[in-house]
Amino acid sequence: MTTLRYSTEIPVEDEVDVQVVGGGPAGVAAAVAAARTGARTRLVERYGFLGGNLTAGLVGPCMTSYSLDGREQLIRGVFDEFVRRMEAAGGALHPSRTRAGDAYSGFIEYGHDKVTPFEPEAAKAVALQLCREAGVLLRLHSFVADTVVRDGRVTGVVAASKSGLALLPARVTVDCSADGDVAAAAGVPTEFGRDTDGLAQPMTVFFRVAGVDDEAVERYVRSHPEDRRPYESVVARARSEGRFPAPRRGVGMYRTLRPGVWRINTSRVLHRDGTDVADLTAAEIEGREQVLRLVEFFRADLPGFERCELLDTATTVGVRESRRIVGEYRLTLADLQSARHFDDVVALCGYPVDIHDPTGSGGGVDESAGTANVYEIPYRSLVPRGVDGLLVAGRCVSTSHEALAAIRVMPPAFAMGEAAGTAAALAVRDGVPPRALSVPELQRALLEAGAYLGVPVG
Ligand SMILES: Cc1cc2nc3c(=O)[nH]c(=O)nc-3n(C[C@H](O)[C@H](O)[C@H](O)COP(=O)(O)OP(=O)(O)OC[C@H]3O[C@@H](n4cnc5c(N)ncnc54)[C@H](O)[C@@H]3O)c2cc1C
Structure with missing residues (x-):
């Protein structure tokens, strides 16, 4: 391929405290949480509507937000609010009202207790409502094509839109693009696919x-x-x-x-x-x-x-799978199997490993992988190595291929987004890089906002 060195002047828009790139489950939760925590927050999304795979991907139902045995709701906070809002408008069934093996669960038993059926149009409407009510500044129709890094810190992103290119500066950026677009452009190392051959899910x-x-x-x-x-x-x-x-x-x-x-x-x-x-x-x-x-x-x-x-x-x-950032902690299948406790836990999940065969017709939820009834996601998996001013949430966090296959579904994406958005806002408030944030303070803020982390924290 030939290349061209291209330089041009582009407008610089207002700096915000927290900028979220990608308005899917992780991004909506991140933006709402950051704005509610007091940060001036901008959400940048390539489509003209929010929701990511909830809407543009037509994906559904939301897989379980409960423990694997279906007894305890683990993912609450913004996710639960989102679902209840859709349900009130006739556009969803709360997961407490569905059961494993029913038609809403695709007649699947294992790992499919307490799914959330919903209407994509309800998700579009509620995502927009929650963001607007929280005061999130929306920049729709904007594709983020590059990241600006100064002295090892992400200071903004370059977005392309009908208005042309523009620099969107921010004190902290949260990459919820699912593909780690912001992180990769910032030079954060990434992984792709299986350790053995680099192939990703279909x-x-x-x-x-x-x-x-x-x-x-x-x-x-x-x-x-x-x-x-x-x-x-x-x-x-x-x-x-x-x-x-x-x-x-x-x-x-x-x-x-x-x-x-x-x-x-x-x-x-x-x-x-x-x-x-x-x-x-x-x-x-x-x-x-x-x-x-x-x-x-x-x-x-x-x-x-x-x-x-x-x-x-x-x-x-x-x-289903693309880049995964290399973060401060790489979550593994062994962590999910052993229900490893992390002092910096920011989300609990129960969905099992679900690998669609990268090379053929098999795969799906895998009982033999033996994930625990409840397992934890640590804050460090959202913190990229080597670059400051940046957090990552959703499908591109720091995990192995196998662990991602469990935490990739939409309720955990909401939970990770809520954690990252809250962390970004607290980091701005305290004037510290996200990696230096007081984790007990983050956990307290999450609990106060309605998230659930199992035992009371710090
Ligand atoms: C085929 C398939 C089936 C699935 N089945 C289920 C299921 O049944 N239930 C379930 O719960 N989960 C399911 N999942 C998993 C789940 O949908 C995703 O893993 C989850 O949506 C991840 O959330 P996210 O917010 O990280 O990413 P996404 O939902 O992908 O959202 C990313 C958002 O970022 C935007 N974006 C991306 N790049 C840029 C950029 N450069 N600039 C601006 N905006 C950008 C996108 O437009 C999108 O809005 C499925 C996934 C797939 C692909």
Whole structure:
């Protein structure tokens, strides 16, 4: 590839205390928490709406926010408020009202107790409401393309929009881009994929179908207990005849709050890198072709789906895994298995390891990985090595491939975002780098705001 050295003058916008890049589950929680903690907060998002995978990815339901045994709600705070707000508007069911193995859980038992079904439009509305009520300054339609680092500290990001390029300065930045875009551009070391071969989990274009006969689906699935996943034997037959359009063994399907409407998590695109534009383009093409062929297959082969129609597809292909920053602590599977206690715990989770096979048709929630009923995420996993003025939350925090496969779902992303946003605001208030923040003070602030960390802290 040839290169060009390019220099230009760009406008410098107002400096804020805390700048959050990416308005998904982590970013919304981070921005709301930072603003409520008293920081002048800006949220920069590439789309014209908030929610990330909750909305643009059409991903749902939210996987469990409870302990693995479904007994205790671990992720509360902004997440719980978000869900209750959607529920009050008729756009969600609180997780306490769903159970493992039901249609909202995709008929899956293990790790699927207490999921949260919700409507994507409710998520769009509530994300915006919470941010606006907290006084977050919104900069939508803005893609962050670069990071400015001065004397080892992130001082702002460069965003591209219809108004051109601009520098958006901030005292502390929280990278909630899911891909670690800000951190990578700042020179923070990152990891990608499995230790063995660097391959990441596959991508999926989520879609919804309408016109499904809900009772017929329920009847079929309940009368085929031999299928580990819904319609597994139908899919196996079609695969042996070369008729199934995606490298999957069953149909990932989740009933929604709307009669006859199901979310489908079944397309699969292998061997693509979510930080490479050529790969993303190829993944969109392949994933969207699979969707059309899957709908045809559903109509022809799946009892209950004979009259279904494509309702919509996600705005973007869903990327399960890409860069993970190298932070002050790398969370591992052993930590999740042993329920390792961290003095700097900032979130509790119970969702198990869920690895979609990077090379083939297998994978999913994995009982044999043996994660604990409740495990902890430490603050240090949100603190990047080597650069100040920056925190990271959501899918790109410092973990192994296996540990990420458990904490990557949306409720933990909210919890990590809330912790990072609160920490960023406290660091600005106290005039210290985020890595030097008093962790007991952060934990107290999180508890006061409604988060749950198990035992009372400090
Ligand atoms: C196919 C698939 C299925 C999944 N299934 C489930 C499920 O059923 N339940 C569940 O709970 N979780 C599921 N997950 C996991 C979950 O959706 C994500 O891991 C989670 O959304 C991560 O939250 P986040 O806030 O870190 O990132 P995201 O939700 O990806 O949000 C990132 C936000 O940052 C914005 N952004 C990114 N880069 C930039 C940039 N450079 N400049 C400006 N804005 C930027 C994006 O537009 C987006 O709004 C699934 C994920 C995928 C991909």
